[in-house]
Amino acid sequence: MNGQRTAGLLAEFEKPEEVVAAARAAYGAGYRRLDAFTPYPVEHLSEAIGFPRDSVAAFVLAGGLVGGAGGYLLQYWAAVLSYPLNVGGRPFHSWPSFIPVTFELTVLIGSLFAVASFMLLNGLPRPHHPVFEEPAFKRASRDRFFLYLEAADPLFDEAGARSFLQGLKPLGVYAVPA
């Protein structure tokens, strides 16, 4: 390795079920700082690398509540407090006519929170990442499945991790330069 530091090791697989099995094996062997890269969402893979649930839904709920409550209060403020307008003697707080805008803003803010939480929790945008250094990694967005063991894992030593990955029968194992 000519003294070059390694960010981690990538193992390339041909089939989705192979990468799931490999991820399970790596997690079983005690690796915790691992990731997998696939060209489409592969079932059971996030559980296999020890990421059983995400928190996007909680953010969407929060966004929806903020949007709905905010939307209603905005209309209440505008139509009742700030600029009360007598339209044929109808009540200022005519709540049924405030429902459509309340609904739309619930959906709007909920959706914005969905996308924002998806992006920010994923740490995106992040134009560069060490795995992009590996030329074989281009196929992660096409037809190949990768398991990645990070060098930051306490269990990681390069020779041991390499022989562990070789034992999983990948198409190849690549060292990712740091």
Add this chain to the structure above:
Amino acid sequence: MSEDAKRFLAPGWDFGTVTDKISSIILGPTPLSWFVGFGAAFAALLLFIFAVSATFLRGIGLWGVGIPVAWGFAIVNFVWWIGIGHAGTLISAILLLLHQKWRTSINRFAEAMTLFAVACAGTFPLLHLGRPQFFYWLFPYPDTMGLWPQFRSPLVWDVFAVSTYFTVSLLFWYTGLIPDLATLRDTAKSKLARVVYGVMAFGWRGSARHWRRFETAYLLLAGLATPLVVSVHSVVSFDFSVAILPGWHSPIFPPYFVAGAIYSGFCMVLTLAIPLRSLYGLHDFITDDHLELCAKLMLATGLIVDYGYVMEFFMAYYSGDIYEKFLAYNRAMGPCGWSFWLLFALNMVLLQALWSRRVRRSVPTLFVLSLLLNFAMWIERYVIVVVSLTRDFLPSSWGYYGATRFDWSLLLGSFGLFLTCFFLFVRFLPAISMSEMRGLIDERQEAGK
């Protein structure tokens, strides 16, 4: 599921070849027909820009609107375009929640169709404001005049519904695009393409954690978009049904409008899908089964629309209200009667052809039908908007409506805007979702075991 996977994707494709086929549309040579189509669309867009500029300069006196017909082509076009927009979200959101696998190869371009149709729709009410440069007065912001929008008005609801719909559709579409943009970044040969697609992909690398959040976010966006798609055309219908005008003031409007929107949207999906797949040889991905299912949905929603027509006449009779009765008479037998009979011939009679399996399996017939029925839905909005306004309560205030060449230019030009955007989309972005197609192949391999 294996049955489905077979019907909606021809055999012999794997992860690599499906990626190459779809990305070759963008990264490979551009067919001459693309340039011809784009050129025609762009010419129409120039006409649109001319008509919009004229409207900005001279005002809407250039249009055929006046009293009593204050809502002319602009509102007809608005309702028509926004209706077309509904199929995209229906395909991508509602069919996702219902686990309909056949949405996979048509959702991406149907979503793009939605965005461009809503963009066309949005321009018309803004121009119709008369002073379009002040459109932002419709939004609630603390202005120096101390005024607020009138939240009891359906026209203000419309602003929120349409802008929310556009934003959510855009988010949904772009979120789905991110993994495919990463594929293009990794596949493109030219430096410029790599950089542009790389920036647009936000550094997506297909991590399992990222996919996990992607799937949650995507599913929740679909869940939010599902009631949204129903709400948008309901709100559009409130623009009419909250008014007291005969022909508008009717509680059947929201479901009738939503069904009509989905109906016209599927017409437009067929109008676009059939040339798209033959231009790029995508018959393996957009199969005849896809087209048949779209035709079935057209038939189902078209029949709901037909029910609406019948019910409007029945209610006119059953209400005993002389104005409603006169409206029904005037619609069919008045000076604009031709528009009603045209509508009747297309949407009520011709639509029934879709009961026949032979018609649904014949691609040229479906294409012609989709064009005619799209036109019929435009006529429907003309009947509702214009014909109802020409003769209301007082005979002394009756009038007639004639569109000017600026009205026609705007209508024709809006096709230019729509098609220009669509041609650019097909040329520069993947018209079929590559990551979802890979998922479909995976499912087939699972089932094949």
